[in-house]
Amino acid sequence: MNQVIETMLNHRSIRKFEDKPLTKSQIEQIVASAQSASTSSYIQAYSIIGVTDIEKKEKLAELSGNQSYVAENSIFLVFCADLFRHELAGKMEEKDVIPSLESTEKFMVALIDASLAAQNAALAAESMGLGICFIGGIRNHLSEVKKLLKTPERVLPLFGIAIGYPAKVTDKKPRLPMSNVYFENEYEQDEGKLIADLEKYNEVISNYYHERTKGKRKDRWTEQMANMLEKQSRMYMKEFVQENKLDLK
Incomplete structure (x- = not known):
């Protein structure tokens, strides 16, 4: 088994980190690794916001359901679906790109591009001996997250990744057969x-x-899933996405 596969198979979410910052070089390597992910038609429809400001991280932790590890880490990366720069490209080249940008297809491209980039970032961080935890809780209150991060229309924060030096390593959860x-x-x-x-x-x-x-x-896995899915959550998402000029057609 090679080292890359070993790193992937050893993945587990880390929710307690040491109070230790990452170096600029470490952050740049993680972001460069994210940018090396595959991207549909070279569109690169995502952006990454690295949150190091403690007040912003604490607010994000609150908005995510009071998850302390959103604030207590070395850096919190927020991955965004981003078609804003593509609108700018259309303006620069005097082309009408809006119908394409407001299509479900391009929305899906942005989601997939951001997810691929994020997985590369996670793998890069873990290969450096760091721990990570994906956070979807930022979607609990996206309007407030967008204000906090000052994201324009056509930019949608999707999820975050808490990254840092593990202070506690938990057992790996068994995956589906x-x-x-x-x-x-x-x-x-x-x-x-x-x-x-x-x-x-x-x-x-x-x-x-x-x-x-x-x-x-x-508890059993099917029990967990059924109980979770019985409770509707974030049902405002379709309208919110449309308000931000994504996925209109």
Whole structure:
């Protein structure tokens, strides 16, 4: 097994960091790695905002559901879908690019580009011995996040990554069985087989929580998912995206 694969397979979310800053060189390497990710048609439809100001991080922590590790880290990177510069490109070249920018396709391109860049950044950070934690909680109150980060129209903060030196390393969570996520040539539609695999996974996850919490938790994965999805959250997102001139058609 090579070192890159070993790093990926060793991933776990870190939620407690040492009080130690990153060097400028470390940050530049992480961002350069993010920029090296694949991008659809060279469009590079994303931006990264590195938040080091403690007051801004504390506000982001509050907006994310009072998650302390959003503030207590070396740097908090916010990944944004970004089609603002492409509007500028249209103005510079005197071309009408607005219909394309306001299409669902370009919105999807921006989401995918940002996600690919973020995964590269995460892998780069972990390869440097740093810990990371993805934070989707910034989408709880996006209007306030946009004001805090001063993002213009056509720029949508998607998620953050807390990065720093791990102060506590937790056990790695078992992932779904490969037979539930990898299919050859066509989608597996045998619900009985999929459910049987999920039942086995439920047992694995229940045992994981039981051991990790010394018997305080033993919830199953399907139980977690059903309980979470039963509660509607961030249902304002479609309207908010449209208000910011993304995904209108």
